[in-house]
Amino acid sequence: METRVYSKAAVAGLVLAISGIQAAPEEAIPARIEFNRDVRPILSDKCYTCHGPGKQMGTIRFDREEVAKHELSGGRHAIVPGDPGKSLMVQRITATGPGVRMPLNGEPLSEREVAVIKKWIEQGAVWQKHWSFIPPLRPELAKVSDAKWPRNGIDNFVLARLDREGLKPAPQADRATLLRRVSFDLTGLPPAPAELDAFIADKSANTYEKVVDRLLASPRYGERMAFTWLEAARYADTSGYQSDGERFMWRWRDWVINAFNQN
Numbered sequence: 001m002e003t004r005v006y007s008k009a010a011v012a013g014l015v016l017a018i019s020g021i022q023a024a025p026e027e028a029i030p031a032r033i034e035f036n037r038d039v040r041p042i043l044s045d046k047c048y049t050c051h052g053p054g055k056q057m058g059t060i061r062f063d064r065e066e067v068a069k070h071e072l073s074g075g076r077h078a079i080v081p082g083d084p085g086k087s088l089m090v091q092r093i094t095a096t097g098p099g100v101r102m103p104l105n106g107e108p109l110s111e112r113e114v115a116v117i118k119k120w121i122e123q124g125a126v127w128q129k130h131w132s133f134i135p136p137l138r139p140e141l142a143k144v145s146d147a148k149w150p151r152n153g154i155d156n157f158v159l160a161r162l163d164r165e166g167l168k169p170a171p172q173a174d175r176a177t178l179l180r181r182v183s184f185d186l187t188g189l190p191p192a193p194a195e196l197d198a199f200i201a202d203k204s205a206n207t208y209e210k211v212v213d214r215l216l217a218s219p220r221y222g223e224r225m226a227f228t229w230l231e232a233a234r235y236a237d238t239s240g241y242q243s244d245g246e247r248f249m250w251r252w253r254d255w256v257i258n259a260f261n262q263n
Contacts, residue, residue, distance in 0.1 A: 029112065033120040034128070035126060035127055035128040038116050039116060040128075042116065043062045043063070046103050046106060047062045048062065049103070049105075049106065050104070051063075060072070060078050065127040076088050081121065081124045081125040082124055084118040084122050089117065089121075090117060090118055093108070093114055094114060142160035143160065144156055144163060176199075176200065178208065179195070179196055182212060183215060186220075187215055187221055187224050188224040189220060219257075222257040222261035226253070226260055229256050230253060230256065235249055235252075237250060
């Protein structure tokens with residue numbers, strides 16, 4: 001079974017991994033810094049507590065470009081595009097004296113985070129809208145060590161990451177394992193014995209694609225995909241405390257499930 005088909009959930013997880021959101025400290029700094037991918041997470045984690053939408057210290061806010069770059073007293077600027085040395089932000093996050101280093105009441109930025117901020121400012125401190133307002137663009141395919149291994153564009157990024165980590169792709173899984181994986185991934189349920197027997201017996205070229213189509217058409221698919229959204233919103237059919245009174249959120253639950261099942 002040579003065809004690789006990826007579920008929507010798997011693709012979403014892979015996109016986050018490729019984008020470098022919350023990148024590991026030991027990971028190399030990208031050649032071109034992107035605000036949303038590399039800088040915004042640092043600001044949100046280390047700066048927004050005092051300089052974000054909820055609370056402001058002085059006149060500096062780092063959640064809005066026009067405020068982050070406006071002129072401060074004495075002609076100073078927190079961010080001077082193209083010049084980290086004149087940027088007050090860099091001066092404060094690299095300071096060592098108490099009461100001067102930012103953040104004042106939190107862990108200092110790591111060496112990598114400081115380097116990212118500096119490089120971003122050096123490259124012009126280009127801001128970006130929130131990612132949800134930016135139309136997606138198809139990236140160039142990643143260069144890989146084995147051009148014959150990828151069978152679609154996603155494979156290029158998978159193999160490129162493996163190359164970077166010095167790893168080799170795992171061998172092709174057997175048919176029973178493939179069906180079990182995709183069934184759990186798309187519906188959260190194991191395949192029935194009859195489904196497994198039919199899958200193993202089907203020798204057609206598009207056997208796997210037919211299974212994926214069948215699972216995507218199952219009502220269980222929407223339930224599986226909706227789970228993460230419901231969990232994030234702390235969904236429950238009852239209030240769950242003391243009297244455990246009934247709630248009527250099931251209408252929203254069904255709406256989310258139907259939204260996935262209707263694509």
